Amino acid sequence: MxxxxxxxxxxxxxxxxxxxxxxxxxxxxxxxxxxxxxxxxxxxxxxxxxxxxxxxxxxxxxxxxxxxxxxxxxxxxxxxxxxxxxxxxxxxxxxxxxxxxxxxxxxxxxxxxxxxxxxxxxxxxxEKGDDEPKSEPLPAVVRVLGRKLTTAEYRSLAKSVGWTSPQPDEILQKKLDAALFTAVAENSETGEAIGCALILGDGLSFFYIKDVMVHGDWQRKQVGSTIMREVKRWLDDNAPDGSLVGLFTGDGLSQFYQQTGFGPAFGMVRMIERPQSG
CATH class of the missing domain: 3.10.180.10 (2,3-Dihydroxybiphenyl 1,2-Dioxygenase, domain 1)
Known part of the structure; x- marks a missing residue:
């Protein structure tokens, strides 16, 4: 049965x-x-x-x-x-x-x-259905180095990627000065900053990668990947063994960051929002 x-x-x-x-x-x-x-x-x-x-x-x-x-x-x-x-x-x-x-x-x-x-x-x-975005080789005029960004350079890059920053220059300058390291991509022919990434943190056990930007005119040209490799090089040389390195990103960019060793993690965040006076 x-x-x-x-x-x-x-x-x-x-x-x-x-x-x-x-x-x-x-x-x-x-x-x-x-x-x-x-x-x-x-x-x-x-x-x-x-x-x-x-x-x-x-x-x-x-x-x-x-x-x-x-x-x-x-x-x-x-x-x-x-x-x-x-x-x-x-x-x-x-x-x-x-x-x-x-x-x-x-x-x-x-x-x-x-x-x-x-x-x-x-x-x-x-072979078919590989969804890799098309990307050009890194232009010969692009160089990536560690240096500070000016507030004008930061605002120009942020505007090109659609970000807005209501912070006054003095507050923005404090944020830029607080970075432990800034990787900046330049057009070597003009000295123009065309991309950047900031590393913040305590310098001992925690590091946070913030404001990874590539100017709209220079995207899909390996500029972002080169910036992240410079970030990885600095961390490998300067972060103590066992340090935690974090960043926030959406699903659309997760594979981009995975090429420098980042993996998904679970966590929680809280945004501080103060009432506007006036």
Missing amino acids: QTTRHEPDPFLTHAEPVLMVKDVAATVKYWHDVLCFPGHWTWGTPPNHGGVSWQGAFIQFSQNEEAAGRMRGQCIWIRVKRIRQLYQMHQDSKAEIVMHLAKQPWGFVEYVVKDLNGNYVTFASP
Whole structure:
């Protein structure tokens, strides 16, 4: 006699491969520093298990030297969006790319990285439907350096991206002076500021990236990406180990910031609003 089941069907949320490795701590560090996975964790002292994550991709590592040697050459296939940005990130981080970015007969654009354990990671994106925005190469006249912005430069950039600032110049100047570092993109032929990003914080444990702007005439030319790489360079050189670096952005720009190691987080905010006198 057949009975009717009333329980809901099982629902699978995601799958995580577990790779056998010789050194969990070194592996997690490699996947974080070289393959740019922002989420990372370890278990045990010294670590005998750990993992990394990046949005929907999760990989775990378990320490087993014998199995790691026997199973060397394991493969992981990861589907991504905006693969060309990721490919450039992995080139910049000196990942060992054993198959360069190329179209494959099965309809995907792919490249392959060999990790420190001799395992292979394929990053792939559909050849059709890849929603990468078109971007021109960085113009030769653009240079990015660390320097202060003037209030006039700030207001010009803010106006070009549609931001308004009711603050008087003296208040705006205090905000600019409070920045620990400001990355400024310039047109080297004119000295005009065409983009910027400010780093605020206590200089010890917390850093906040604010007011990332690129003038409308210079967008889609790799200016913003170059500014964020300069921000990352300064943080890597100056922020103490274990520091928290934060920023606020909408979903539309989340992948842009992920190329410099940022990942989604949960939090709460409160805006201070004082009644206007008069």
